[in-house]
Amino acid sequence: MSDSQALAVREKQELAKQEEKTVPGRYYVPATDIFETDEALTLMLEMPGVAKDNVDVQIENGVLHVEGKIDYSAYKEVEPVYTEYNVGHYARSFTLSDKINQEAITARVEDGVLTLTLPKPRESLPRRIAVN
Amino acid sequence: MAMFPDPFGTLMSLQNALDAFRRSDWLQSSLSASGGYPPLNVFRKGDDFALVAEVPGINRSNLEIQVKGRTVRLSGTKSVNYPEKASVHRRERLQGRFDRSITLPFEVDQDSVTAECRDGILAVTLPRTERDKPRSIQIG
Numbered sequence: 001m002s003d004s005q006a007l008a009v010r011e012k013q014e015l016a017k018q019e020e021k022t023v024p025g026r027y028y029v030p031a032t033d034i035f036e037t038d039e040a041l042t043l044m045l046e047m048p049g050v051a052k053d054n055v056d057v058q059i060e061n062g063v064l065h066v067e068g069k070i071d072y073s074a075y076k077e078v079e080p081v082y083t084e085y086n087v088g089h090y091a092r093s094f095t096l097s098d099k100i101n102q103e104a105i106t107a108r109v110e111d112g113v114l115t116l117t118l119p120k121p122r123e124s125l126p127r128r129i130a131v132n
Numbered sequence: 133m134a135m136f137p138d139p140f141g142t143l144m145s146l147q148n149a150l151d152a153f154r155r156s157d158w159l160q161s162s163l164s165a166s167g168g169y170p171p172l173n174v175f176r177k178g179d180d181f182a183l184v185a186e187v188p189g190i191n192r193s194n195l196e197i198q199v200k201g202r203t204v205r206l207s208g209t210k211s212v213n214y215p216e217k218a219s220v221h222r223r224e225r226l227q228g229r230f231d232r233s234i235t236l237p238f239e240v241d242q243d244s245v246t247a248e249c250r251d252g253i254l255a256v257t258l259p260r261t262e263r264d265k266p267r268s269i270q271i272g
Contacts, residue, residue: 005227005228005229006228006230006231007169007170007210007226007227007229007230008169008228009168009169009170009171024141024143025144025147026147031224031225031226032222032224032225033212033222033223033224034220034221035214035215035218035219035220035221035222036218036221037215037217037218037219038217042218044212044225046188046189046225046252047252048186048187048188048251048252048253049251049252049253050252052251072142072143072146073142074255075142075143075146075175076142077177078175078176078177078182079149079175079176079177080146080149080150080173080174080175080176081174081176081181082173082174083174084168084172084173085171085172085173085186086147086150086151087146087147087150087173088143088147109251111187111189111190111191111249111251111252112186112187112188112189112251112252112253113188113189113252
């Protein structure tokens with residue numbers, strides 16, 4: 001896909017619940033890109049409206065849970081007159097392979113996109129064997 | 133019944149209000165409009181309005197906002213880049229250019245428009261021109 005193509009609107013997808021949330025409010029599935037290089041696996045999740053401090057990343061039993069809370073205080077005293085999308089928190093879970101150095105995961109938020117870098121452990125990095 | 137302050141109440145009532153307003157014809161279709169990206173919401177605060185759009189992954193340098201009379205135009209490009217030699221397992225984020233213009237039911241005071249882009253949310257304040265603001269009439 002090139003830059004010259006017109007961007008289409010994609011409807012936000014509401015999270016199909018695996019575990020029920022106990023707080024009111026909607027959760028949406030962040031659009032995610034996953035790519036892998038020799039050194040690391042990288043996840044990029046689109047969570048517009050989520051500030052850096054409101055991102056929660058947890059790993060439990062090999063499952064990566066990502067949750068982003070939006071700050072709705074800006075919406076407190078305003079009245080919607082025209083709307084095309086709904087506002088809510090974001091949540092998504094991913095099953096990790098064993099080949100991840102879970103201690104060394106780093107997270108960064110920029111322009112509403114959360115980037116998670118999951119480095120591979122040294123032993124699973126590709127090694128070049130010289131033939132004598 | 134005792135009423136406890138509910139921090140999520142605001143969000144819930146906002147969502148209900150947003151649901152109720154889905155597909156309203158408040159915005160008139162514009163002749164120059166092309167494309168529906170980015171999706172946007174319009175809010176009212178007192179006499180003035182604000183336009184809010186979700187633009188995750190778009191740097192402010194790639195966003196252009198133009199205001200003239202009743203028309204607001206949002207254009208720019210969104211690019212999604214992967215490092216070289218990366219194998220992409222999942223690609224859900226879209227990229228491309230966008231150019232959208234909308235016509236508001238009031239005239240915008242274009243000199244006092246301000247825009248802010250933070251955490252992938254673009255907010256443009258749309259103050260009404262003085263002559264478009266409602267005026268209370270004293271009954272004599």
